[in-house]
Amino acid sequence: MTNIAxxxxxxxxxxxxxxxAYIFITFFLGISGWLFFRSFFLVNQAEMRGFxxxxxxxxxxxxxxxxMKLWAEEKKLGTVEILMTLPIQDYEVVIGKFLAxxxxxxxxxxxxxxxxxxxxxxxxxxGGTLISGYIGLLLMGGAYLAIGLFASTLTENQIVAFxxxxxACFVLLIIGEDIVLFNAPNWLFPIFSYLGLGAHYSSILRGxxxxxxxxxxxxxxxFFLYLSTLSVESRKWR
Amino acid sequence: xxEVKELTKSYGTTVAVDNVTFDAHAGEVLxxxxxxxxxxxxxxxxxxxxxxxxxxxxTVAGYDVFEESVEVRxxxxxLPESAPLYTDMGVIEYLNFMTQVRNIPKNQRKxxxxxxxxxxxLDDVIQKxxxxxxxxxxxxxxxxxxxxxxxxxxxxxxxxxxxxxxxxIEIRNLIKNIGQEKLVLFxxxxxxxxxxxxxxxxxxxxxxxxxxxxxxxxxxQAKGEEIVHITIRGTQETVEAQLNALEFVSQWNHIGxxxxxxxxxxxxxxxxxxxxxxxxVVVENGWxxxxxxxxxxxxxxxxxxxxxxxxx
Numbered sequence: 373m374t375n376i377a378x379x380x381x382x383x384x385x386x387x388x389x390x391x392x393a394y395i396f397i398t399f400f401l402g403i404s405g406w407l408f409f410r411s412f413f414l415v416n417q418a419e420m421r422g423f424x425x426x427x428x429x430x431x432x433x434x435x436x437x438x439x440m441k442l443w444a445e446e447k448k449l450g451t452v453e454i455l456m457t458l459p460i461q462d463y464e465v466v467i468g469k470f471l472a473x474x475x476x477x478x479x480x481x482x483x484x485x486x487x488x489x490x491x492x493x494x495x496x497x498x499g500g501t502l503i504s505g506y507i508g509l510l511l512m513g514g515a516y517l518a519i520g521l522f523a524s525t526l527t528e529n530q531i532v533a534f535x536x537x538x539x540a541c542f543v544l545l546i547i548g549e550d551i552v553l554f555n556a557p558n559w560l561f562p563i564f565s566y567l568g569l570g571a572h573y574s575s576i577l578r579g580x581x582x583x584x585x586x587x588x589x590x591x592x593x594x595f596f597l598y599l600s601t602l603s604v605e606s607r608k609w610r
Numbered sequence: 611x612x613e614v615k616e617l618t619k620s621y622g623t624t625v626a627v628d629n630v631t632f633d634a635h636a637g638e639v640l641x642x643x644x645x646x647x648x649x650x651x652x653x654x655x656x657x658x659x660x661x662x663x664x665x666x667x668x669t670v671a672g673y674d675v676f677e678e679s680v681e682v683r684x685x686x687x688x689l690p691e692s693a694p695l696y697t698d699m700g701v702i703e704y705l706n707f708m709t710q711v712r713n714i715p716k717n718q719r720k721x722x723x724x725x726x727x728x729x730x731x732l733d734d735v736i737q738k739x740x741x742x743x744x745x746x747x748x749x750x751x752x753x754x755x756x757x758x759x760x761x762x763x764x765x766x767x768x769x770x771x772x773x774x775x776x777x778x779i780e781i782r783n784l785i786k787n788i789g790q791e792k793l794v795l796f797x798x799x800x801x802x803x804x805x806x807x808x809x810x811x812x813x814x815x816x817x818x819x820x821x822x823x824x825x826x827x828x829x830x831q832a833k834g835e836e837i838v839h840i841t842i843r844g845t846q847e848t849v850e851a852q853l854n855a856l857e858f859v860s861q862w863n864h865i866g867x868x869x870x871x872x873x874x875x876x877x878x879x880x881x882x883x884x885x886x887x888x889x890x891v892v893v894e895n896g897w898x899x900x901x902x903x904x905x906x907x908x909x910x911x912x913x914x915x916x917x918x919x920x921x922x
Binding site: 374375378379382386403449450451452453454456457458459460461551607608609 | 620655658659660661662676679681683684686688690691692694695696697699707710711712713752817
């Protein structure tokens with residue numbers, strides 16, 4: 373536990389000692405705010421469905437950028453050799469790094485609370501859907517992070533990690549979208565619609581916190597963290 | 611403390627470490643010598659549990675590197691080649707992080723950091739970020755990191771590469787000091803380094819150990835014969851007649867004559883202490899001696915001999 377905490381602290385700090393965190397936060401808030409207010413006054417309704425609806429697509433580009441360095445940079449610099457010869461279990465390192473990136477996501481999401489507060493100031497939105505929307509945002513973001521983290525374990529090139537991350541997230545997202553679902557064979561329909569990254573999020577957005585949706589995201593996170601651990605350990609396979 | 615048995619590791623079809631067996635104990639400074647790509651780094655990576663071997667066993671501090679790798683890692687301080695460090699961290703911040711992941715109790719952390727800063731001479735740079743440091747200082751921070759938990763075993767991969775001569779001497783002295791109570795295993799391809807620092811040398815080539823012994827043992831192994839240079843004031847004929855009569859002289863070469871001073875290179879049977887014997891001969895004959903020098907076969911010859919043979 374203390375190991376995970378130490379790693380989490382170190383990785384989290386390193387986000388803020390490089391420009392990554394600031395660029396991420398600025399662009400994320402800028403773009404999501406702009407896209408949100410662009411339609412907000414047109415629709416003239418005190419709700420944030422538009423904002424939440426955009427998030428699966430905005431995350432697609434932002435989250436792999438947050439996770440790409442986590443392993444790729446260590447491999448490139450060679451620091452992974454010191455890290456993995458410390459008396460720490462591989463999974464502890466994976467969890468520490470995941471939690472650090474999740475911490476950055478939480479900070480960003482907290483800063484974006486400016487939006488719901490201004491909506492509350494302008495009207496009277498449904499508090500329940502706002503809260504469940506934010507919970508869904510964090511769960512879905514966590515899943516993206518876990519996928520991006522796994523992509524980063526596969527390569528020592530950050531750009532490759534970024535593109536792999538986007539591709540993997542995109543595939544998981546698109547299979548649950550209508551474009552694919554309506555063209556998929558019947559027998560694949562339930563599988564795709566269950567696995568799709570966005571579908572569970574939309575059901576959370578409706579204000580229903582269903583345990584199945586939460587379990588879906590948690591198990592997706594768990595699965596990709598497990599894959600990441602395997603990937604990190606693979607150097608020792610014989 | 612380190613026991614390696616029949617260790618083998620290959621990358622694809624290249625065999626990096628081939629059936630390597632050796633052991634090492636506390637109080638030893640073990641030099642790992644070999645040309646580039648000989649398998650030094652791979653062996654160290656296996657011992658530090660970064661990689662695993664294809665076959666064979668290795669135990670470090672009594673723990674198996676594959677089965678009990680966390681225990682092994684607790685007992686090892688490791689400095690990988692070219693000291694990879696987090697460049698965005700400050701020196702103190704980095705060392706503090708290391709005390710945390712090394713599970714050093716909170717009340718001892720400050721003291722440990724102070725100790726390694728003193729031993730590695732980091733006082734001038736404690737305010738800086740690692741990214742701003744020169745190669746030499748980075749190497750020292752890397753060394754400090756490996757010493758922070760006071761490990762009984764220290765594994766250093768080319769600790770002196772990229773350092774200036776005075777820094778090299780400092781690091782060597784440091785290694786010697788540490789090696790008095792602990793086990794230091796370090797690799798290098800710089801020859802004078804091992805003879806200056808090590809109590810034992812392992813020469814590795816193409817993944818195989820080709821020699822294992824103290825520097826003196828290795829030099830005498832390669833020698834076979836003693837070579838003495840002698841320069842005497844005397845007549846060539848009488849000197850050569852004397853040389854032919856000496857039993858321990860297996861061969862002599864007349865190098866030159868200059869103003870009645872003759873010089874020879876003499877090959878003598880090993881263990882005959884030829885230099886001393888020759889001195890007595892000179893005295894008995896009443897010649898005057900201007901030069902008497904025993905040629906030392908140094909490690910360089912041993913190394914070249916062993917590594918060339920393997921390649922041929």
